[in-house]
Amino acid sequence: MSGISAAAHYMRKYGDDDYVIYERQKKLGGTWWMNNYPGCGVDTPTALYSFSFHPKHDWTKFFASQPELLEYVNGTAVRLGITSRIRFSIDVEACEWIEETKRWRVHLRRRKVDKPWALDEPTQEEDAQLEEADRWVHECQVLVSCVGALAAPKDCNIQGHENFQGPLFHSARWDHRVDLTGKDVIVIGNGCSAAQIVPNITPITKSTTQFIRSAQWIIPRPSPALFTNTAFAKYRKYLLDWVPGLNSFIRLGIFMIGEVDFFMFKTTTLGTYLRASKEKVLLEYMRAGCPEKYYEIVLPKYLLGCKRRVLDDDYLSNLHRDNMLLTNDPISHIEEDGVVAASGKKYYADVIVLCNGFKPGLSMTPFRLTGRNGETLEEHFRVLGGIGAYKTCAFHGFPNFFLTAGPNSVTGHTSLLFTSEVVTNLALNVAKPVFTGQAEEVEVTRKAEVEYRKFIEDGLKHTWYLDEHGRNFNIYPYSQIHLLLNCIFYSKKDWNIRYTPKALRRSRMVKLACLAVLLDGGSGFSHRRRYT
DSSP states (O other), rough: HHHHHHHHHHHHHHOOOOOOOSSSSSSSHHHHHHOOOOBBSSHHHHHHHHSSTOSSSSSSSOHHHHHHHHHHHHHHHTTTTGGEEEEEEEEEEEEEETTEEEEEEEEEOOOSSSOOOSSSSSHHHHTTOOOOOGEEEESSOOEOOOOSSOSBBBBOSSTTGGOOOSSSEEEGOOTTTTTOOOOOOEEESHHHHHHHHHHHHHHTTSEEEESSSEEEEEEEEEOOOTTTHHHHHHHTTEEEEEEEHHHHHHHHHHHHHHHHHHGSSSSSHHHHHHHHHHHHHHHHHHHHOOOOHHHHSSOOOOOOTTOOOOESSSSSTTSSSSTEEEEEEOEEETTTTTEEETTSSSOOOOOEEEOOOOOOSGGGGGGGEOGGOOOOOHHHHHHHHHOOOOOOBBBBTTTOOOOOOOOOOOOOSSSHHHHHHHHHHHHHHHTHHHTTTTTEEEEEEEHHHHHHHHHHHHHTTTOOOOOSSSSSOOOOOSSSSHHHHHTTTTGGEEEEEOOOOOHHHHHHHHHHHHHHHHHHHHHHHHHHTTTT
């Protein structure tokens, strides 16, 4: 979705379609094409989880399902004429900055092997099938990585998983050839995906066993009158179509509610009070909806906000089913016909579904990125003491390169699409001299990147998910209003701009002309005074 957003903003700002989008998958949709498991949907209000430049007035749900989101993404791309600029089933192998030409050289590979997911790395045999014509390079002035922050599923590192005789797959690689009807199914994990999958498969399985490690804060799914069975809901589309600004007002309202919620996660007096009040309400809700026998493993014992909250999409009520089992018994290993826990108990399974999350780190650049002087992005992070970026989107030593979902761009209280659009506009504004032919390159200064990284680190003290350097490179620690203002009012001193010789000559001529006018004006003023 970030790629569509970047293309749309570029065309609107510069009136140009001289761009190409390389998509690794076979179809459009990004995360909403890759994630199509039962019950898949967004956990951010759809009015906010949509493009600002292409609002949709007829969402059927307050939290849209995967099919409706996929339809919206495809419809947006078709309507704006973006699909003709997309090349599908193309892997980016490497990108390198060419100093002599001031361009990025992108090494590309066409996938000929028909695998369900082009994200999967090719085997040696598959790689050997690629002819020379299936690999080529494309050079460009500006390179933008629109890879999602959570794009690469974690591998299964449980001992013995390779010995399991039944289907074993990740939620983001759902195998629709597998019929779960009447099967013993084990689900490993209890994040947002698992909370959607479990209540949708349990009605048809023989048994569903879910392994969890820690409890989650589960919040009720809001059901505003706009989408419930009311007179207002009946005429919702017409009202949003014909009342000027109504949809924007609703979108702004949802955004501001999320921003108010953000203060609940701060370690201030106000934040502590708001958090304690909310925790009390949520614990009462969870006790009312959860079987008493699961209280000990379902009710969280850590502060609200330490992890992303999980929407209750009939998850708690599903725990009452006779064929549903929830356990926090640690997994020891996997055998041919099931999972063995640390207690020694064996849980038999026909199918195992992994909901163990995604790979952190360099998932936003799943290719080799080499900047100025042959420095790779990994080397750049190593020198600076860990993963980070200037305003989440740029690195010193990597001119004309930007990210739309870079380090510290993730937020737990609002839409990542908002962040993507804000950062994209920053990149387009900064790179304007390049797009208009006035400059060869724009590059953030080392000082600006280091200072901004320190600014982010200061806001992320006492947080979870730290890397080996003791840094949190995922979460943006401030409000989204702060991000918006920070990207709009950026300092031009943070950027080195190498202008073209023609632009420099033009600039000198303009300065000389202005100086001549000033000098001539001063002479004329003196002349008039002399003969008055």
